[in-house]
Amino acid sequence: MRNDDEGVTLVTDGELLAQMQALRDKVTGITGTAVASRDGLIITEDTGEVDADNMAALAATSLALAQRIAREAGQGTLREAVTRSSGGYVALYAVGPTAVLVLIGDEGLDIARLHRESRAAVDKIEALLR
Amino acid sequence: MAVPDVSGSLREALTACAAGGLTGVLRVAGDPGGVVHLIDGGVAAIATPGAPSAEVILLRSGRVSEAGWDAAFTASAASGTSMCAELVASSAAGTGELEALLRIALADAMFVLATGLVEECEPRPSQVDCLLALEPAADFGPLLAEAARRVRVLGATVGERDRFVVVPAAKRSGPPLSSGQDEIVTLADGRRTARDIAFASGRGVYATMLQLARLREAGVLTAVRSGPASAARERAPGTAGPAASAGSAAGDRSDAPGGLPRREKGLPSLPRRTVDARVNVSRTTPHRLLRPRSGGDVGPLGAE
Amino acid sequence: MPGLKESLGQILAVEGVRTVALIDIATGMVVRSAGAAEARFPEAAAGVADEVRLARTALGPGQRDDDLEEIALTGTRSLQLSKVLDTGLGDGLLLFVDLDRSRSNVALASLLVSNLASTVLA
Numbered sequence: 079m080r081n082d083d084e085g086v087t088l089v090t091d092g093e094l095l096a097q098m099q100a101l102r103d104k105v106t107g108i109t110g111t112a113v114a115s116r117d118g119l120i121i122t123e124d125t126g127e128v129d130a131d132n133m134a135a136l137a138a139t140s141l142a143l144a145q146r147i148a149r150e151a152g153q154g155t156l157r158e159a160v161t162r163s164s165g166g167y168v169a170l171y172a173v174g175p176t177a178v179l180v181l182i183g184d185e186g187l188d189i190a191r192l193h194r195e196s197r198a199a200v201d202k203i204e205a206l207l208r
Numbered sequence: 209m210a211v212p213d214v215s216g217s218l219r220e221a222l223t224a225c226a227a228g229g230l231t232g233v234l235r236v237a238g239d240p241g242g243v244v245h246l247i248d249g250g251v252a253a254i255a256t257p258g259a260p261s262a263e264v265i266l267l268r269s270g271r272v273s274e275a276g277w278d279a280a281f282t283a284s285a286a287s288g289t290s291m292c293a294e295l296v297a298s299s300a301a302g303t304g305e306l307e308a309l310l311r312i313a314l315a316d317a318m319f320v321l322a323t324g325l326v327e328e329c330e331p332r333p334s335q336v337d338c339l340l341a342l343e344p345a346a347d348f349g350p351l352l353a354e355a356a357r358r359v360r361v362l363g364a365t366v367g368e369r370d371r372f373v374v375v376p377a378a379k380r381s382g383p384p385l386s387s388g389q390d391e392i393v394t395l396a397d398g399r400r401t402a403r404d405i406a407f408a409s410g411r412g413v414y415a416t417m418l419q420l421a422r423l424r425e426a427g428v429l430t431a432v433r434s435g436p437a438s439a440a441r442e443r444a445p446g447t448a449g450p451a452a453s454a455g456s457a458a459g460d461r462s463d464a465p466g467g468l469p470r471r472e473k474g475l476p477s478l479p480r481r482t483v484d485a486r487v488n489v490s491r492t493t494p495h496r497l498l499r500p501r502s503g504g505d506v507g508p509l510g511a512e
Numbered sequence: 513m514p515g516l517k518e519s520l521g522q523i524l525a526v527e528g529v530r531t532v533a534l535i536d537i538a539t540g541m542v543v544r545s546a547g548a549a550e551a552r553f554p555e556a557a558a559g560v561a562d563e564v565r566l567a568r569t570a571l572g573p574g575q576r577d578d579d580l581e582e583i584a585l586t587g588t589r590s591l592q593l594s595k596v597l598d599t600g601l602g603d604g605l606l607l608f609v610d611l612d613r614s615r616s617n618v619a620l621a622s623l624l625v626s627n628l629a630s631t632v633l634a
Contacts, residue, residue, distance in 0.1 A: 103369075106240045106257040109404060126399050164267065164274055184407045185264045188240060188257035271601050305599055305633040307516050308543050312536050354541055357554055361540075386568070388538075388603060411602055415538035 094122045094206050101199045107187030109166070112180040113173065113203060114138055121177060121207070128182060137180045141170045158196065171196060174204045218322050221329035222348040225249050232333035239325040242317065245338040246331075250345025253310070253338040254317035258324060258368070259413045260406055262313040262340045266301070268410025276300045291339050310342045316412035318348075319355040320368065320403075358414050365421040366402060368413050372420055372429040373398040385428070392419050398432045516544040519632045526624045528616020529609055530590075534632065537561045537596075537603040547610075560594055560608055584622070591618050595629050607632060 098111040102124070110125035114134035123130035144159035159170040167187050171179040179200055181192070218236065225234055226249035234244040242256025255261060266272040272280075272295065280294035287294075292310075295301050301309070374393055385393065388411075395405045406416040423429040516534060523532045524546045533545035533553070540558030550556070568580045585592040591611040598604045607629050611621050 106403070107407075109400070124399075126397065184404065186257045186260060186403075186407050191257070265601070269601050271599075302634045303514060304516050304519055304631075308534060308536070308599075308605060308633065309601065311543050312539070312541070315539070315541055354554065357541075357558070358539070361558070412539060415602065418539070 091122065091206070094203065095124060097199065097202050097206065098122065098124055101181070101195060104195055105181075105183075105188050105191045107183045107185075108181055108192075109184050110180075110182035112137070112182075113207075114178045114180065116142070116176055116178065125180075125182060133180055133182075134178075137168075137170050137178045141172060141178045144170065145172070158193075169196070171200050173200055173207065177203070177207055179203060217329060218326045219348075219352055221331065222251075222352075225331055226348060228331075230331055230333060231336060232331065233337075235330045235332065236321060236326055237328040237330070239327075240320060241324070241327070242321050244321075245336065245341065247336055247341065247343065247345040251314065251318070251348050251351060252336065252341040252343065252345040254314055254321060255338065256317050256321050258320035258403060259317040260313070260410065261317070262310050264407060265309065265313060265410050265412070268407070270410075272300045290341070290343075292341070292343075306340075307342070310340055311346065312412065314342060314346060315351060315354050316414055318351040319358050319414050322352060322355045323359060362414075362417060362421070366417045366424070368403045368406075368417060369401045370420070371398055371401055371432050372396040372424065373432050375427055375430050385423075389419055389423060389428075392416065393423065393428060396420075396423075396429050516632065517546070519628070519634075520544055520546040522631070523607075523609065523625055523628050526616075526621055526628070528611045528613075528618070528621045529625070530612050531608075531610040533557060533608045534597075535561055535606040535608055537564055537606055543605065557608065560592075561606060564594060564596065564606055565603070587613075589613055591622070593622055593625060595626065597629065597633055599633065605633070 094113065098113065102108045102111055110128050112123040112125050112130055112133055113121045114137050115121055116138050118135035118138035120130050120134045123134075125133060140161075141156075141159060145156045148154065148156040156172065161168045166185055167181075167183040167189075169181040169183070169192065171181075173179050179196075181196075183192075221234055221236075222244070225244075225246050229249040230246050231248055232246060234246060236242050236244065236256075240256050240258030242254055242258065244251055245253040245255070253261075260268070263277075267274060267277060276295075276298060277300075280291060280298055280300060283289070283298075284291045284294040289297075292306055295306060296303050374396055391409050392405055395408050400408065402417050402420055403413050405411075405420070406413040409416070420429065424431065520532050520534065523529060529547065531545065531547035531549075531553070534543040535541070535557045536543055538561075540561035542554055542557045545553065563583060564580065567583055571578055571580055579598070580596055582596065583594040585594075589612070591613055593607075593609045593611070595607040595609070596604055597607055607625075609622075609625050611618060
């Protein structure tokens with residue numbers, strides 16, 4: 079239990095982090111995770127060296143854009159928005175209407191496994207955030 | 209104690225593929241699992257999340273620039289020549305050097321594949337579809353023999369899912385570090401597994417594990433328990449995290465559903481790792497946890 | 513395209529060479545070999561890689577301008593040359609050659625091997 083400078087009580091939610099950690103252990107290649115609010119603020123982060131605040135802001139915006147693209151293309155509900163680069167992947171998932179799950183992975187990310195595990199993980203995280 | 213045959217079902221499948229002269233893929237379901245690319249029954253390449261491919265090694269080590277890679281890729285796609293031929297033609301790498309790298313990456317991938325959890329092997333004939341293929345392809349026998357040799361060398365010292373942190377300088381002993389070891393120490397942040405460090409540094413997983421074992425021996429690194437929260441919390445079976453139990457019978461793999469598959473090294477059981485209870489992940493990974501409270505006024509998080 | 517098999521084969525053709533192998537220093541694995549094949553050779557090769565690693569430490573890892581080039585083990589009947597081939601990748605590769613001293617002019621043989629070493633990775 080820690081208090082930040084503004085006096086807001088931070089509640090240690092070991093379960094949320096544990097879920098994120100569990101996903102990281104289950105899917106080979108995930109190197110960082112974060113859950114952010116839809117307005118770009120970090121809820122929980124385990125991103126290592128990647129700047130979590132910047133990532134949260136970008137993830138919220140990206141997810142919103144991706145959902146609009148899916149709508150525009152008439153392709154139903156967005157399942158996953160993935161950025162693939164020479165050095166790895168970033169995958170974004172909507173967690174209910176209020177949050178974003180960010181998964182950062184290296185070149186060896188087990189994408190097949192990620193697809194199998196992500197839905198359940200998103201559901202569990204959504205339940206924890208209610 | 210006899211070294212157990214490294215992954216019997218994989219060996220059987222590869223034997224069948226060789227006998228049948230299969231050209232195509234052998235899909236290995238498991239953890240990490242992967243895909244073995246075969247040409248006339250020989251192994252041309254292995255793709256697995258558990259080990260860096262030759263491409264990753266070339267790029268991450270800086271041996272080939274991204275621009276050089278992209279140029280070779282484009283040329284290869286345009287002219288139908290192999291990626292290997294294009295890399296050599298553009299002087300990005302020598303023929304022998306590239307072949308050596310492919311063989312080294314192949315051995316590393318086979319090691320990780322064969323010593324991980326193998327659930328099912330499914331052969332499928334197809335066109336050859338891998339970027340950097342070893343030609344002529346390699347026999348699987350020596351590859352598995354090499355994997356078994358590595359298991360013998362490693363013993364129970366280090367696993368590819370182990371995580372390490374740096375011991376404060378005052379406690380270190382032993383000779384100064386090589387530049388390769390320096391890089392590994394920099395990457396050992398308590399979050400990265402040996403496999404993660406291998407990817408990040410563009411080295412093989414086995415080579416990285418050897419270095420980690422040496423660095424731990426020298427007192428430079430110490431193993432940590434993975435996962436958040438206190439080191440004292442016992443994890444229930446079926447959740448993530450390395451089991452603290454000392455080894456079991458040789459060849460035994462813990463297949464608790466949802467649990468981390470564990471590779472037994474075939475040597476008399478030893479505690480797999482020492483956990484320094486004073487070192488916990490929260491020291492290396494600052495968590496900031498905020499549960500949004502409905503109706504509450506949650507301001508932007510302050511600086512650390 | 514000439515591969516390792518061909519270039520190692522050329523070295524094997526040098527008078528007196530019994531075994532030639534390309535060894536990965538970081539892992540101790542035999543990448544490719546030619547010549548007399550012994551069952552225990554993979555273990556021996558890993559040992560050679562360890563020797564190189566220790567020799568590098570002895571030279572001093574800090575000084576990058578004093579890199580290990582070669583180790584020569586001279587026995588009454590054999591000469592074993594371990595020549596470092598620097599690839600800029602990982603810990604580099606080792607060209608290992610086992611020569612029969614009774615069958616060769618050792619000085620000449622090691623000169624020829626040195627000349628051919630540069631062709632191995634080309």
